[in-house]
Amino acid sequence: MRISEVAQAASVPLTAVKYYQREGLLPPGEKSAPNQTTYDTRHVERVRLVRALLETGGLSVAVTKQVLAVLDADTAPLAEVFAAAQYAMTSSRAQDNGASQESRDRIEGRVSAAGWCSTSDNPGLEAAARALDGLRTIGFDAPDAYLDAYLNAAATAARADVAALHGRQERDAIAELMVVGTVLGDPLFAGLRRLAQQDAMHDLFPVSDHASPAGADIEGAQS
Amino acid sequence: MRISEVAQAASVPLTAVKYYQREGLLPPGEKSAPNQTTYDTRHVERVRLVRALLETGGLSVAVTKQVLAVLDADTAPLAEVFAAAQYAMTSSRAQDNGASQESRDRIEGRVSAAGWCSTSDNPGLEAAARALDGLRTIGFDAPDAYLDAYLNAAATAARADVAALHGRQERDAIAELMVVGTVLGDPLFAGLRRLAQQDAMHDLFPVSDHASPAGADIEGAQS
Structure with a gap:
């Protein structure tokens, strides 16, 4: 799916999703064509998680990044x-x-x-x-x-x-x-x-x- | 006392006290001379209270201002x-x-x-x-x-x-x-x-x- 569809599926504004992306809070998508990147349901879940930590939990971007890094280190x-x-x-x-x-x-x-x-x-x-x-x-x-x-x-x-x-x-x-x-x-x-x-x-x-x-x-x- | 003495008495950095002042979180001091303003212990107490609400409580400047306004309305x-x-x-x-x-x-x-x-x-x-x-x-x-x-x-x-x-x-x-x-x-x-x-x-x-x-x-x- 495209980034706008990720935003829609996660019920998070597209501007917020792009912000998470710019801050390095989302894993990269897959280059499916020179000008196109595709994303999957893992991105939707990650967007929801980032929103919960940042918006509801009140964590800073830096702390959220640390927390995600530990979660990702399987x-x-x-x-x-x-x-x-x-x-x-x-x-x-x-x-x-x-x-x-x-x-x-x-x-x-x-x-x-x-x-x-x-x-x-x-x-x-x-x-x-x-x-x-x-x-x-x-x-x-x-x-x-x-x-x-x-x-x-x-x-x-x-x-x-x-x-x-x-x-x-x-x-x-x-x-x-x-x-x-x-x-x-x-x-x-x-x-x-x-x-x-x-x-x-x-x-x-x-x-x-x-x-x-x-x-x-x-x-x-x-x- | 002078503003620097207020900061010292409240154990709060002078830059923070000046910031509170600029944001309208402190009552004005008394003009004791054209170039001098004096403050008293009420300012020291207010600086401590503002710090507790902003720094420890995590309130925004705007919310802190509303809270102080209600407290000040005797x-x-x-x-x-x-x-x-x-x-x-x-x-x-x-x-x-x-x-x-x-x-x-x-x-x-x-x-x-x-x-x-x-x-x-x-x-x-x-x-x-x-x-x-x-x-x-x-x-x-x-x-x-x-x-x-x-x-x-x-x-x-x-x-x-x-x-x-x-x-x-x-x-x-x-x-x-x-x-x-x-x-x-x-x-x-x-x-x-x-x-x-x-x-x-x-x-x-x-x-x-x-x-x-x-x-x-x-x-x-x-x-």
């Missing part, structure tokens, strides 16, 4: 694929190493109290510590109960991530889900947290019940 | 602040309305089964549905158990978010935590999920125990 051990997935954080800024030692210690302390087995080079440590630093800029020094709730949430999601891998048999299918599941689990959770917040807010600040004691303090502070 | 009811926080999704692409109806229905179905009270204009619905669409591009049609694990994780985090608000008395302090907590809870969770995955992987693919039945299928598929 001989890469799954441990290496897993490491690539781990480093493909939605926010590439998380790898700046700018978090305070205090916040890193806080996270490591709770992770250790939870009995998790993890290493200090795990990029998640830096990302979580930076978020704690950000919360501290507004004078919110997250208490243990708050951090532990997030740890529990993370453990619940991670168990589901790993359980999903067990549903696949082929190495390539497992590798793909490892990477895409790790990347897209972040926006999936972020979206569901917005929905859960609306529900939790409804319980605590009932719109129709101003006499509720649960919301009294906060409604009193409302201007 | 008379805005907390419900409006909450709405602004909800719409300040880490990925602004989440507001494209590009998710499939099928995925939106899937999410609404699980949310309704969980008994959550939420409305269909909640931006989280679109974000979560897009993530599901992305997972489907690699042939992973998330089973109910997977989605429900993420719903549970989101509910756990959202309850902690709301509980944290109850620890604050002043309207401004509540509003600030509503916004910053909503924005930074995403990277906090994302980081902790990387740590939790390492732990969950360790249990299921034990490096030192190749005979483990739990990891057998997947290790067998490894090349």
